Amino acid sequence: MPGNRFNGFTExxxxxxxxxxxxxxxxxxxxxVDWFEIISENYMIDGGRPLHILDQIxxxxxxxxxxxxxxxxxxxxxxxxxxxxxxxxVKRTKTPWLTDHLCWGSVDGRYTHDLLPMPYTFEAARLxxxxxxxxxxxxxxxxxxxxxxxxxxxHVSEMTxxxxxxxxxxxxxxxxxxxxxxxxxxxxxxxxxxxDYLNNVPAQRVAQIHIAGHSKYRKYILDTHxxxxxxxxxxxxxxAIRLAGPTATxxxxxxxxxxxxxxxxxxxxxxxxxxxxxLSKAV
Amino acid sequence: MKLLQLQRxxxxxxxxxxxxxxxxxxxxxxxxxxxxxxxxxxxxNDRLTSFERLEIYNRQYWFRxxxxxxEDFPGVRAVLGxxxxxxxxxxxLTDCPSTSFTLRNLGSRLPSWLPAHPKYLGPRxxxxxxxxxxxxxxxxxxxxxxxxxxxxxxxxxxAPAGLRLHLQPYLQLLDLHYAVDDLVIAISENEEGLSxxxxxxxxxxxxxREKKAVRLRHQPIYLAVHRLQEDNTVYYRRLERxxxxxxTALRDGKSLGAASAAAVRKGPLRPEHCAKxxxxxxxxxxxxxxxxxxxxxxx
Numbered sequence: 001m002p003g004n005r006f007n008g009f010t011e012x013x014x015x016x017x018x019x020x021x022x023x024x025x026x027x028x029x030x031x032x033v034d035w036f037e038i039i040s041e042n043y044m045i046d047g048g049r050p051l052h053i054l055d056q057i058x059x060x061x062x063x064x065x066x067x068x069x070x071x072x073x074x075x076x077x078x079x080x081x082x083x084x085x086x087x088x089x090v091k092r093t094k095t096p097w098l099t100d101h102l103c104w105g106s107v108d109g110r111y112t113h114d115l116l117p118m119p120y121t122f123e124a125a126r127l128x129x130x131x132x133x134x135x136x137x138x139x140x141x142x143x144x145x146x147x148x149x150x151x152x153x154x155h156v157s158e159m160t161x162x163x164x165x166x167x168x169x170x171x172x173x174x175x176x177x178x179x180x181x182x183x184x185x186x187x188x189x190x191x192x193x194x195x196d197y198l199n200n201v202p203a204q205r206v207a208q209i210h211i212a213g214h215s216k217y218r219k220y221i222l223d224t225h226x227x228x229x230x231x232x233x234x235x236x237x238x239x240a241i242r243l244a245g246p247t248a249t250x251x252x253x254x255x256x257x258x259x260x261x262x263x264x265x266x267x268x269x270x271x272x273x274x275x276x277x278x279l280s281k282a283v
Numbered sequence: 284m285k286l287l288q289l290q291r292x293x294x295x296x297x298x299x300x301x302x303x304x305x306x307x308x309x310x311x312x313x314x315x316x317x318x319x320x321x322x323x324x325x326x327x328n329d330r331l332t333s334f335e336r337l338e339i340y341n342r343q344y345w346f347r348x349x350x351x352x353x354e355d356f357p358g359v360r361a362v363l364g365x366x367x368x369x370x371x372x373x374x375x376l377t378d379c380p381s382t383s384f385t386l387r388n389l390g391s392r393l394p395s396w397l398p399a400h401p402k403y404l405g406p407r408x409x410x411x412x413x414x415x416x417x418x419x420x421x422x423x424x425x426x427x428x429x430x431x432x433x434x435x436x437x438x439x440x441x442a443p444a445g446l447r448l449h450l451q452p453y454l455q456l457l458d459l460h461y462a463v464d465d466l467v468i469a470i471s472e473n474e475e476g477l478s479x480x481x482x483x484x485x486x487x488x489x490x491x492r493e494k495k496a497v498r499l500r501h502q503p504i505y506l507a508v509h510r511l512q513e514d515n516t517v518y519y520r521r522l523e524r525x526x527x528x529x530x531t532a533l534r535d536g537k538s539l540g541a542a543s544a545a546a547v548r549k550g551p552l553r554p555e556h557c558a559k560x561x562x563x564x565x566x567x568x569x570x571x572x573x574x575x576x577x578x579x580x581x582x
Contacts, residue, residue, distance in 0.1 A: 041384065041385045041386075041387075044384075044385065045387070045426040046426060046427055046428035046429075046452070046453075047426060047427060047428050047429040047453065048425050048426035048427065048429075048453070048510065048515050049425070049426070049510075049515035049516070050426060051426075052515050069384040069385065070384075074290065075286045075287035075290055076287075079384055081384075082384040104290055106384075107287070107290045107291050107294045108291065108294075109382050110294065110298070110380045110381065110382060111380075111381040111382065111383060111384060112294060112297055112298065112344050112381075113344075113347055113348060113351075113381060113386055114297070114340060114343055114344055114347065116290075116293065116297070116340065119284075119286065119289055121286070123285065123286055124286050127286060151336055151339040151340065152325045152326075152333075152336040152337060152339070152340065153325070153326045153328075153336075154289065154324055154325060154326065155323075155324055155325070155326055156284050156289065156324070189328075190328065191328065191329070219330040219331055219335075220330065220331065220339065222339075
């Protein structure tokens with residue numbers, strides 16, 4: 001949706017991830033960019049250069065926080081130190097909404113630093129929704145959860161991934177960060193139709209969309225964020241925009257990072273679909 | 284299977300050390316077949332067995348954390364060599380898995396873990412230990428907290444000897460056996476800037492070019508690892524022995540008088556040079572912004 005309660009009623013366009021190799025270019029050339037997404041954990045620190053850079057970025061750009069280790073789906077309670085640092089950063093960035101993944105990654109206080117897939121059970125959905133609510137109430141900004149790429153499925157699952165996502169976001173009353181590349185990757189790894197996924201998630205809850213590239217191997221696809229977006233993912237993106245309306249869109253490029261211009265140009269390809277969607281709604 | 288039970292089972296498998304060929308082990312530590320373990324909770328598909336699907340996560344876990352540790356300790360890697368470093372890193376990460384939400388803290392226990400595990404250090408044991416301490420101090424100095432710099436007017440009246448001064452939290456003080464500061468600078472000048480930016484998968488670990496450690500002679504040094512507030516760059520500053528003990532005593536909360544006495548005692552610092560030397564040091568430390576007023580002490 002152009003702006004909804006899950007993204008703070010904002011109308012952000014096409015952004016890119018703020019990455020260290022681009023710091024110098026951004027600060028010296030000051031390119032026009034709709035917004036930057038930051039990895040929250042990189043700035044949940046006490047001081048030093050990362051925060052100094054961030055403050056300079058915040059002076060000139062809109063920033064949205066994206067986390068990688070809240071692990072909404074972990075059975076354990078949220079880490080208090082994590083929450084405290086996250087809230088401190090939220091106050092600094094004034095992020096209109098906050099995102100992290102619908103996954104788990106820690107157990108008994110030990111962290112895998114990976115985005116591990118959820119078992120799609122009603123118990124897991126209930127516990128995950130409870131944790132999302134707890135985090136949202138603590139940080140006091142809207143929260144949206146991102147579907148992850150996965151490489152395994154569980155015997156105990158009681159529903160499809162999109163049914164699980166819907167169950168969680170309805171129960172938590174939160175937004176969705178819809179990653180269309182992740183939908184594509186998982187659809188290939190688990191042999192489902194990615195359009196079934198898109199057609200069955202609550203489009204009115206989509207706060208943001210992620211696009212990215214991936215790596216194809218003989219028997220599976222890995223979500224590597226190290227390539228341009230492929231055509232089938234653009235087709236999914238086009239369909240997602242048709243369903244959800246022009247939505248804040250972010251290109252992720254995290255490995256083998258090319259020049260700022262190359263990353264930004266790739267992201268700006270999304271504008272074609274956003275414009276077409278806006279035009280069709282106007283007609 | 285309950286959520287917690289499933290997550291414990293999967294985490295145990297994911298964190299199981301890989302084989303030398305970087306595959307998932309065929310047996311769990313208690314001797315069970317990992318194929319059977321995987322089949323208990325993971326579905327196979329038409330291309331991959333349960334074991335193979337679980338193995339993707341097992342490999343990604345180790346690639347990620349080994350890569351992160353290597354990025355933070357390029358000097359230790361250069362000193363030990365790639366093969367020995369890999370063995371050490373796997374043992375360390377098995378003993379000390381991450382207990383933090385951030386990979387930044389992954390190496391926090393390495394300086395204290397290494398002395399208890401000398402078999403991973405090879406012939407350059409003291410050099411490797413020094414390097415680990417310096418590289419962890421670098422991490423701490425890089426993004427440690429900076430308190431407001433102490434202003435002259437904030438120094439309360441009273442006898443100077445009774446004065447207690449606070450040092451910046453980011454300032455790290457090290458006593459080392461080797462001039463590893465020179466070595467780590469030489470190594471860093473040859474490496475590309477590195478940083479973890481996301482949890483996106485990496486299929487293979489990035490192997491930084493291995494550097495040969497130059498032959499260093501045993502040479503005790505005292506070092507301050509700090510950063511300048513103007514540019515937030517981390518610097519290494521050599522300290523005199525007495526200077527180091529004076530700063531360490533101040534950090535430990537000793538009064539200026541007691542700290543100076545400790546410096547003279549451990550110096551060596553000849554009494555006739557004492558006042559002049561201490562005056563020069565304090566001038567330098569103040570100019571570097573090392574004295575601060577912690578928030579809790581601000582009136």
